[in-house]
Amino acid sequence: MSDHELSNSSEFLATEQVTGQIHDSFQLLKDLSNRSGVLEVFRGDVNWIIYLKRGQIQFASMSVQSLEELDYHLHYLGCKKAREGLRTAKSVETTQHSLADMPLDSIIHWLGREEFLNAKQISQVTEKLSREALEPLLWLQEGEYSWQESESTEPLISIVPHPQLATLIEEFRDRLASWQKLVDKIGSPHQRPYFFNQRAVDSASNPNIAKLSKLMRGYSIHQLAIYIKQDEIKLARMLYPYIGRGEIFLREPKSAWRQLPTLPKLVKPETQNQISSRASAYEKTIKIACVDDSPTILREVQRLLGDDKYEITKIENPIEAAAILFRIQPDLVLMDISMPEINGYKLCSLLRNSNALSEVPIIMVTSRTGVIDKVRAKTVGATDYLTKPFTKASLLQVVEKHLS
Incomplete structure (x- = not known):
């Protein structure tokens, strides 16, 4: 069954699987906003998995998320006990049972079972990871997907209560509009900012920028935002003028995150003045x-x-x-x-x-x-x-x- 048929079919057998090509990720998720099942999305070496129940998000993840990313979210949520538990587990792990090789949902489930996380904290970190996975998925302009309709499939961990997928789609659509105002200088929140020299730090008019310079040690905009408990778009807006003046530079995302889609540029129809300006530019x-x-x-x-x-x-x-x-x-x-x-x-x-x-x-x-x-x-x-x-x-x- 094609992606066109997914958009127009209203009933599925419990075991029916649908595969197809993605041309509009917003539309794909919108078509699933009242369904139950598991969606898998593939783009190159990156894949996403999303669990839905009657159009509500239970859990979402993507393959580039790592143990390091989980630690950032645990820091944001103040889960000291869980972070200590992870450090202890890593110090005694063997090559046969490496935490780094385990899916994050299994690690979070283990943290709950060992009472390093309570039920509320499990829901909070699950929501953080799910939102982190969903937002770049909605920037995807091409890829493949597989949808398995099911009322019974349950993830190991879940957001409680489950947020509505339709609500998140609209929220992320608004966030994309905000990102697109910055996209001429910032192509991805996973790019890593740094100051080119100390003089630029010393001349920064915003004292928060000088403080941030001490944290710019290979962290991405996204990671810095988590670390300082700031929305990443607000942080990007703060950095934007310094990037424009060449005082702050952006390195590429780290190798795994480099595989994610970049922010799609806003395409506006040209006005007659713009066409004339473009024509005269050659002169x-x-x-x-x-x-x-x-x-x-x-x-x-x-x-x-x-x-x-x-x-x-x-x-x-x-x-x-x-x-x-x-x-x-x-x-x-x-x-x-x-x-x-x-x-x-x-x-x-x-x-x-x-x-x-x-x-x-x-x-x-x-x-x-x-x-x-x-x-x-x-x-x-x-x-x-x-x-x-x-x-x-x-x-x-x-x-x-x-x-x-």
């Missing part, structure tokens, strides 16, 4: 930024390219480069590799991990000619490679190639 001066600690190279690039067609921004201090690049939003970046304090590889990687400059062509301009250097440049996201010394012809060739 505007092209902005090229050159990052090099050598004033000689900067002057040479200015001399060779600085005509009416190109507007050149020269950046001699690599530490200040990222903030300037975020501010001016160049059409192309020429970048030296060998620079003090931060080399071109690191700076290129940093720009590639940002939403604002992830697609801008970055040309490595360097005297290094080895194959390993070129491979490394490609690995960190460089678009092309230009060897010093260069001529006007070779410089124009590589610039026009990537601006065409």
